[in-house]
Amino acid sequence: TYIGINEDEIQNRQDVVINVVIRYRAARAVQFNHISEALNYRTITKQLIRHVEEGRFALLERMTREVLDIVMAHEQVLTAQVEIDKPHALRFSDSVSITLSDSREAHD
Structure with missing residues (x-):
């Protein structure tokens, strides 16, 4: 996907790793x-x-929220947690990740 604010990130696709717990x-x-x-x-x-x-x-926060919203749009889902890793986002790191969660129970 295209993820980031630097010119290189805006122009070139990058890999992300998405983990979802439902x-x-x-x-x-x-x-x-x-x-x-x-x-x-x-x-x-x-x-x-x-x-x-x-x-x-x-x-990355925006992408994570949008992915979480897609998961939560399914009525059967009670809670979900989404973690998205952006490999090699920072020098000397394997990846940077953002984790967000939501609960249908919180909306009732």
Whole structure:
């Protein structure tokens, strides 16, 4: 994706690593061991990839929030945490990351 504020970052795509932790009521998926009872994280993943690949972001915080919003748009999701790593963002570092979380319970 395009992520950053420096001219080089604005002009050139960079890799990011996205980790998402989702909590939903999975009792029926566990009980019946059938995909129709589970949260379809493949659908969510495709949405995230499309959004990030097509997007342009100045701040890692903004990208993380937008990814979290996409995850939380799925009604089955009770809580989610998104961490996005930007490899080699700082000299002498493996990566820089931002982590944000949200809860449907907080909105009720």
